[in-house]
Amino acid sequence: MLKIGILGAARIAPAALIKPARRTGAAEVVAVAARDRAKAAEFAKKHRIPKVLASYDDVLADPEITAIYNPLPNGLHGHWTIAALEAGKHVLCEKPFTANADEARHVAEAAAAHPGLVVMEAFHYQYHPLARRLVEIVRSGELGNVTDIDIGFSAPLARKGDIRYQLGLAGGATMDMGCYPISLLRLLAPGPRVIGARAKLSSPGVDRAMDARFSLNDGGTARIRCSMFSSSLLRLRSTITGTDGTLRVFNPFAPHMGHRVRVETASGTRREKFSRRPTYDYQLDAFVAAVEEGAPFPTTATDAIRTMELIDAVYVAAGLPIRQPTA
Numbered sequence: 001m002l003k004i005g006i007l008g009a010a011r012i013a014p015a016a017l018i019k020p021a022r023r024t025g026a027a028e029v030v031a032v033a034a035r036d037r038a039k040a041a042e043f044a045k046k047h048r049i050p051k052v053l054a055s056y057d058d059v060l061a062d063p064e065i066t067a068i069y070n071p072l073p074n075g076l077h078g079h080w081t082i083a084a085l086e087a088g089k090h091v092l093c094e095k096p097f098t099a100n101a102d103e104a105r106h107v108a109e110a111a112a113a114h115p116g117l118v119v120m121e122a123f124h125y126q127y128h129p130l131a132r133r134l135v136e137i138v139r140s141g142e143l144g145n146v147t148d149i150d151i152g153f154s155a156p157l158a159r160k161g162d163i164r165y166q167l168g169l170a171g172g173a174t175m176d177m178g179c180y181p182i183s184l185l186r187l188l189a190p191g192p193r194v195i196g197a198r199a200k201l202s203s204p205g206v207d208r209a210m211d212a213r214f215s216l217n218d219g220g221t222a223r224i225r226c227s228m229f230s231s232s233l234l235r236l237r238s239t240i241t242g243t244d245g246t247l248r249v250f251n252p253f254a255p256h257m258g259h260r261v262r263v264e265t266a267s268g269t270r271r272e273k274f275s276r277r278p279t280y281d282y283q284l285d286a287f288v289a290a291v292e293e294g295a296p297f298p299t300t301a302t303d304a305i306r307t308m309e310l311i312d313a314v315y316v317a318a319g320l321p322i323r324q325p326t327a
Contacts, residue, residue: 001025001026001027001028002026002027002028002066002067002287002288002291002292003027003028003030003064003065003066003067004017004021004027004028004029004030004065004066004067004068004069004092005029005030005031005032005033005053005059005060005062005065005067005068005069005089006029006031006032006033006049006059006068006069006071007033007056007059007068007069007070007071007072007080008032008033008034008035008056008071008072009032009034009036009039009040009042009043010071010072010094012071012094013032013043013047013069013071014047015278015280016069016071016094016122016124016280016283017029017069017092017280017284018047018049019278019280020278020280020281020283020284021284023278023281024281024284024285026284026285026288027067027284027287027288029047029049029069030049030050030051030064030065031049031050031051031052031053031059031062031064031065032044032049032051032052032053032059033052033053033054033055033056033058033059037052037054040052040053056080056083057083060083060084060087060089061087065089066089066090066291067089067090067091067092067118067287067291068080068081068084068089068090068091068092069091069092070084070091070092070093070094071094072094073163073166073169073170073171073326074096074098074099074169074170074171074175074176074323075099075168075169075170075323075324075325075326076169076325076326077093077094077096077097077098077099078097078098078099078103078104078106078107078325079325079326081093081097081098081107081110081119082106082107082110085110085111085113085114085117085119086110086114088114088117089117090117090118090119090287090291091117091118091119091120092120092122092283092287093119093120093121093122094121094122095121095122095123095179095180095183096170096175096176096179096304096307096308096311097121097301097304097307097308098304098308098325099170099323099324099325099326100170100308100311100312100322100323100324100325101305101308101309101311101312103308103325104301104304104305104308105305107119107301107304108301108302108304108305111300111301111302118287118290118291118297119300119301120283120286120287120290120297120299120300121299121300121301121303121304121307122283122299123179123180123183123299124279124280124282124283125180125184125252125253125254125255125279126183126187126298126299127279127282127283127285127286127297128255128256128274128275128277128279128282129274129275129282130249130252130255130259130261130274130275131184131187131252133261133272133274134184134187134188134238134240134247134249134252134261135187135188137247137263138188138189138240138242138247142242142244142245142263142265143240143241143242143243143244143245143246143247143263143265144242144243144244144245145218145219145220145242145243146188146189146216146218146220146240146241146242147219147220147221147241147242147243148220148221148222148223148239148240148241149185149188149189149216149220149221149222149223149238149239149240149241150222150223150224150225150237150238150239150241151181151184151185151222151223151224151225151237151238151239152181152224152225152226152235152236152237152238153177153178153180153181153224153225153226153235153236153253154177154209154225154226154227154228154234154235154236155177155227155228155234155235155236156228156229156234157176157228157229159202159229164176164228165202165203165206165208165228166206167203167204167205167206167321167323168326168327169326170323170324170325170326171206171323172205172206172207172208172210172315172320172323173199173207173208173209173210173226173227173228174199174207174210174212174226174311174314174315175311175323176226176228177226177227177228178210178212178224178226178311178314179307179311180226180253181224181225181226181238182224182307182310182311182314183307184238184252184253185214185222185224186306186307186310188240189216189217189218189220189222190217191216191217192214192215192216192217192222192310193214193215193313194212194213194214194310194313194314194316194317195213195214195215195317196212196213196317197210197211197212197213197314197315197317197318198210198211198212198318199211199318199319199320200227202228202229205320205321207315207318207320208227208228208229209225209226209227209228209229210224210225210226210227210314210318211223211224211225212224212225212314212317212318236250236251236252236253236254237249237250237251238252244265244266245263245264245265245266246263246264246265247261247262247263247264248260248261248262248263248264249261249262253279254279255274255275255276255279256275256276256277256278256279259273259274261273261274311323
């Protein structure tokens with residue numbers, strides 16, 4: 001069984017890894033470390049993790065641990081993913097993969113230098129059958145030529161002290177929320193290019209909301225909207241419009257919590273339903289299969305470069321600084 005150590009007592013870790021590991025039986029979380037050892041100990045007790053280690057380096061050095069889960073702040077993803085690779089560990093790294101595209105390239109180079117190790121970006125929704133079906137519908141030609149894609153992801157996030165609002169930790173709405181619709185846009189229409197972006201700020205350089213527009217290779221257009229704090233408290237919708245039909249999706253990013261898929265064409269309207277099994281369970285299965293069987297997977301370090309290039313381009317178009325790794 002895959003033995004995993006967690007870097008940081010992150011709030012996402014129970015839903016993204018600890019509970020999926022117990023549900024699937026595919027892996028075991030055996031250790032955690034945090035900057036505050038008392039916090040790590042409290043986290044370990046609450047989630048029944050057997051070992052609390054003194055530092056991230058100790059997690060990487062532990063011979064029992066085969067793989068690392070990296071849910072650290074965005075600005076620390078690249079450094080600790082590379083460190084884990086150099087320590088001989090597989091890595092499941094939370095999205096966004098790195099602070100920017102240049103850092104993603106460095107991580108991809110490190111991954112290529114360790115071909116026996118798996119580095120997976122944790123875009124969990126991509127491992128759910130719903131995401132695969134959306135791609136299948138678009139590529140089937142049923143909608144005709146895609147003329148417009150509109151993807152929104154907004155949810156209220158508390159601001160006080162939240163790392164996602166800190167520029168020094170590579171925070172911002174486009175990094176946190178926006179990476180999802182940008183990733184989905186790339187799945188549905190390869191090769192989008194940023195043509196404009198407008199941000200609302202929470203502090204200098206930090207976007208609390210972003211509205212970005214793209215051109216598509218076949219002449220169509222796209223728009224992504226994301227927000228951590230706006231009048232649109234909850235937006236989880238995608239609309240793909242083609243010359244022959246429209247695909248509407250509610251909640252493509254967490255379909256296990258409820259979703260709707262509707263396809264409208266000249267031949268009629270149909271609705272499709274998908275598994276309510278958590279996206280994170282599918283992701284963990286894929287990670288374990290990649291580690292133990294060498295199975296292919298989509299969210300590679302190389303793929304992450306293109307997503308980060310688009311995020312960088314959105315920030316530039318909005319007149320904001322590209323995020324930087326945390327010193």
